[in-house]
Amino acid sequence: MSLKIDSEVQAIKQRFEIIGNSTKLNNAIRVAMQVAPTDMSVLITGESGAGKESFSKIIHSLSHRKHGQFIAINCGAIPEGTIDSELFGHEKGAFTGATGDRKGYFEVTNGGTIFLDEIGEMPQSTQARLLRVLENGEFIKVGSSKVQKTDVRVIAATNVNLLEAVNKGKFREDLYYRLSTVPIYVPALRERGDDIVLLFKKFAYDFSENYKTEPIKLAEDAKEYLKSHRFPGNIRQLKNLVEQISVLSIEREVNLEQLQTYLPRTGSNLPALVDKEDSKDNFTERDILYKVLFDMKSDMAELKKLVFKMLDGDDNEKEILEDHKSLFKNIDSSHAQLDEYGDSESQNEEPTLVISSNQDEFDTDVEDITHEMEIEDSLSLEKKEKELIIRALRKNNNKRKYAAEDLGISERTLYRKIKQYELENL
Secondary structure: OHHHHHHHHHHHHHHHOOOOOOHHHHHHHHHHHHHOOOOOOEEEEOOOOOOHHHHHHHHHHOOOOOOOOEEEEEHHHOOOOOHHHHHHOEOOOOOOOOOOOEOOHHHHOOOOEEEEEOHHHOOHHHHHHHHHHHHHOEEEOEOOOOEEEOOOEEEEEEOOOHHHHHHOOOOOHHHHHHHOOEEEEOOOHHHOOOHHHHHHHHHHHHHHHHHOOOOOEEOHHHHHHHHHOOOOOHHHHHHHHHHHHHHHOOOOEEOHHHHHHHOOOOOOOOOOOOOOOOOOOOOOHHHHHHHHHHHHHHHHHHHHHHHHHHHHOOHHHHHHHHHOHHHHOOEEEOOEOHHHHHHOOOOOOOOEEOOOOOHHHHHHHHHHHHHHHHHHHHHHHHHHHHHHHHHHHHHOOOOHHHHHHHHOOOHHHHHHHHHHOOOOOO
16 A cells, blocks of 8 residues: 555656656655645645745646636735635625626636635735635625635645644634645755755756756765755755756866855855744844844943053043044043043043933933934844845846745735835836
């Protein structure tokens, strides 16, 4: 029986061009094969670029609905104001611009399968409509009061933690449990071991066919380096990497040094957001930024104390302190202020920071510092965000779907950012 299942798994891989032999990948395929003949809802989870849509196609093709229609919908790419109309249809005059009746996907796909990608981006009002379809097979068009029936199988996918979204009130708990009747986890590329090298070879061969060149190969040290990389963009990122090397590399065998020029280690020494499940402390980006800025402020204060201590003991350098008094205005040498450092009787004592004992003054200082930091934070983040969006769009030839995936955001969010930064004509 086990051999039969394994042979069926291999047949599915060949049919859908799935490369790899990792245990987690094979388990995911087995679950998809087992649930396919049923009509149960399936929730496919996994990181962006891991290949979740391929599993929805496996389930549809092995089900009794295989001759029916299959539609894949990216919930994050449909604006919130029109998603109900897209999914459930609308009546003429239901809203401005509704010049005629329109059938939604749930009506068009009756008897088939709908794949709802990025289900976590679906608005809560639409979630309530979807729940009614899953429970009763009923829906109502926008602007209508007539209940219609549909027989559609729903397969959903997400790259976010839906349970966490449920706890935050961003996703309906009843819909989550209704969707995840059978969960399928698609492993990230870094969890698949030697599959990375197999995929590299497959993509290298494909691109050599396209560009009529000799396929690139990896040296042994380069293979180890490739397997140790995290690949946050997963298979999509690896495919882009292989294409880039295939086009730009003069040498057909890529060694470690050459591979590192295309795939450098990044972010190892930078602060990173910590997942609440992995840490007791849940920091936001602003929390991290504030911490960095306060640490820098503290370091500068210590540096000023050190410089003051070095200069304060030398008569020839008191002129330097006098000329740059503003830099040392918060430092006290013993009990003497900088205005009087020439008369200090305790010049050999370590200088200390002057801290006001007046609580009102202290609160005002903190308020001012926080306000300045918020302004700088806003300007800096907006600038960096705009630069990243421009780079992602240029890298993907202005294909917003792939740019959004590279950035790790939904298409809807990317559209809003493009409009915000006036990048429509980039």
